[in-house]
Amino acid sequence: MNPIAHSPHAHAPVSISKVMATVLLALLPATLFGFWLYGWPAVELWALSLLAAMLGEALIVRMQGRKVRPVLMDGSGILTAWLLALSLPPYAPWWIAVLGSLFAVIIGKQLFGGLGQNVFNPAMAARVMLLISFPLEMTTWTVPKLSPGWLDSLRITFLSQPLDGMASASVLGHVKTEFSRGVGLDQALVGYYAPLDALWGSRVGSLGETAALLLLVGGLFLIARRIITWHAPVAMLLGVAVPALLFNLIDGNHYAGPMVHLLSGGLMLGAFFIITDPVTSPNTVLGQALFGFGCGLLTWIIRTWGGYPEGVAFAVLLMNAATPLIDQYIKPRIYGRDSKGVALPVNKG
Numbered sequence: 001m002n003p004i005a006h007s008p009h010a011h012a013p014v015s016i017s018k019v020m021a022t023v024l025l026a027l028l029p030a031t032l033f034g035f036w037l038y039g040w041p042a043v044e045l046w047a048l049s050l051l052a053a054m055l056g057e058a059l060i061v062r063m064q065g066r067k068v069r070p071v072l073m074d075g076s077g078i079l080t081a082w083l084l085a086l087s088l089p090p091y092a093p094w095w096i097a098v099l100g101s102l103f104a105v106i107i108g109k110q111l112f113g114g115l116g117q118n119v120f121n122p123a124m125a126a127r128v129m130l131l132i133s134f135p136l137e138m139t140t141w142t143v144p145k146l147s148p149g150w151l152d153s154l155r156i157t158f159l160s161q162p163l164d165g166m167a168s169a170s171v172l173g174h175v176k177t178e179f180s181r182g183v184g185l186d187q188a189l190v191g192y193y194a195p196l197d198a199l200w201g202s203r204v205g206s207l208g209e210t211a212a213l214l215l216l217v218g219g220l221f222l223i224a225r226r227i228i229t230w231h232a233p234v235a236m237l238l239g240v241a242v243p244a245l246l247f248n249l250i251d252g253n254h255y256a257g258p259m260v261h262l263l264s265g266g267l268m269l270g271a272f273f274i275i276t277d278p279v280t281s282p283n284t285v286l287g288q289a290l291f292g293f294g295c296g297l298l299t300w301i302i303r304t305w306g307g308y309p310e311g312v313a314f315a316v317l318l319m320n321a322a323t324p325l326i327d328q329y330i331k332p333r334i335y336g337r338d339s340k341g342v343a344l345p346v347n348k349g
Contacts, residue, residue: 016115020075022227026218027082027208027273033201034208037144038090040153042207045097046085048157052101053081060110076115077105083123083273086208087266087313088130091142093160096134100126120320121280124313131313141170141204170204171264172309175256184253189260198263209266219272228276231285232292236271237262239296247304261300270295270312280320287323287330294319 014022035043057077058068071077081101088096108122109115131138148156155161169177171193178188197203201211209215222228240261247255261267266274275281275295282291295315302311337343 016074016076019227020079022225023079023222023273024075024082026221026227027086029218030201030208030211030214030269031082031086033211033214034086034090037201037210038142038207039147040150041148041156042090044094044153044157045088045090045092045207046082048094048097049081049085049088049101050078052098053077053105056102057105057110060106061114064110071114074115077109080104080109080122083269084126086269087123087127087206089138089141090207091140091156091162092137094157096130096137100130103129116279118279119323120317121274121277124274124316124320127313128317131308139173141173143204144202144210170309171198171260172303175260176309179254185256186253189256193260193264195259195263198260205264206266209269212263212268215268215272219268222272222276228272229285229288232275232281232288232295233271235289235292236275236296236299237267239293239298240267240300241296243297243300255304261303265299265303265310266312267296267299270299270316274312274316275319280323282323282326282330284327284330284332287326290326290330291319291323294322 031046035046054072054077058072061068061071081104084100084104085097088100104122104126108120108125109118112118171189174192175185175188193203198210199213201214203210219228219233223230223233241258244256244258244261248257271292275292282288295312298315298318299311302308302314306314308314334341
């Protein structure tokens with residue numbers, strides 16, 4: 001006999017594991033492109049990130065006296081590690097992936113109470129921790145299409161032995177360095193930035209952040225599947241593009257234009273896959289738009305005047321901290337009441 005329970009009785013159309021699987025599917029094209037672009041070291045770094053996240057989460061959940069299998073099978077830990085791996089330099093040493101994934105699932109997620117309880121995006125919290133603690137390893141980028149063999153890849157990943165001509169600077173890092181030398185954009189970007197290369201992903205950058213077009217397609221797929229809405233991603237892109245356009249019109253030799261910003265760094269990954277995290281973003285559509293625009297504006301500010309060439313992760317964490325404040329002032333309309341909380345008239349006829 002079924003137990004009697006109080007209403008309401010609602011069935012969720014999708015489960016958490018299905019949502020996570022859909023997001024992972026959307027990330028797959030950009031991930032496979034990163035594997036093709038950077039070869040075996042990228043594959044090994046990605047695999048180590050996922051393995052460390054699953055083992056670390058299983059350990060901490062077991063220590064908390066909870067069942068391990070349901071936590072691992074919901075897919076949230078895998079998604080966190082996957083996003084972190086895509087934001088790492090593709091030839092980073094193995095311990096960067098392991099340490100980052102452990103920090104993300106243990107410190108960033110489980111110590112806050114697990115899925116749905118964390119205040120900050122775990123992947124971005126881990127990325128910022130690694131960036132502050134190990135700036136050399138986190139800013140040593142790789143020339144695309146080097147294609148080292150499998151044995152060479154093991155030396156790169158596990159023994160930190162670089163190949164000849166491996167190191168290079170990202171576009172944002174190159175521009176910031178050239179500015180410090182008094183070189184303007186008209187010379188800094190020559191031979192270093194091509195819009196089509198940036199769009200297709202054939203440029204220096206993180207494992208999965210370079211393929212802007214594939215990330216955009218993955219994001220549109222999530223919108224079409226109603227996993228995310230367009231408000232926060234579009235607002236974040238506008239938050240970067242609008243000030244970049246205005247300042248570029250004022251001084252085009254010192255401030256990069258909107259296309260350079262939109263197709264550089266981890267902006268596309270952040271806009272469609274990071275800030276759309278329902279746990280660490282506001283509840284309302286207007287709040288999500290404000291949150292996204294704030295992420296974009298802070299990203300542009302940090303890129304332009306900050307100490308680091310990239311600012312997506314820092315911007316996301318700062319706006320994560322502002323999410324409770326946004327939710328306090330921008331609340332969803334209560335059913336049966338208007339936006340001011342006044343009860344709607346009832347038609348008794």
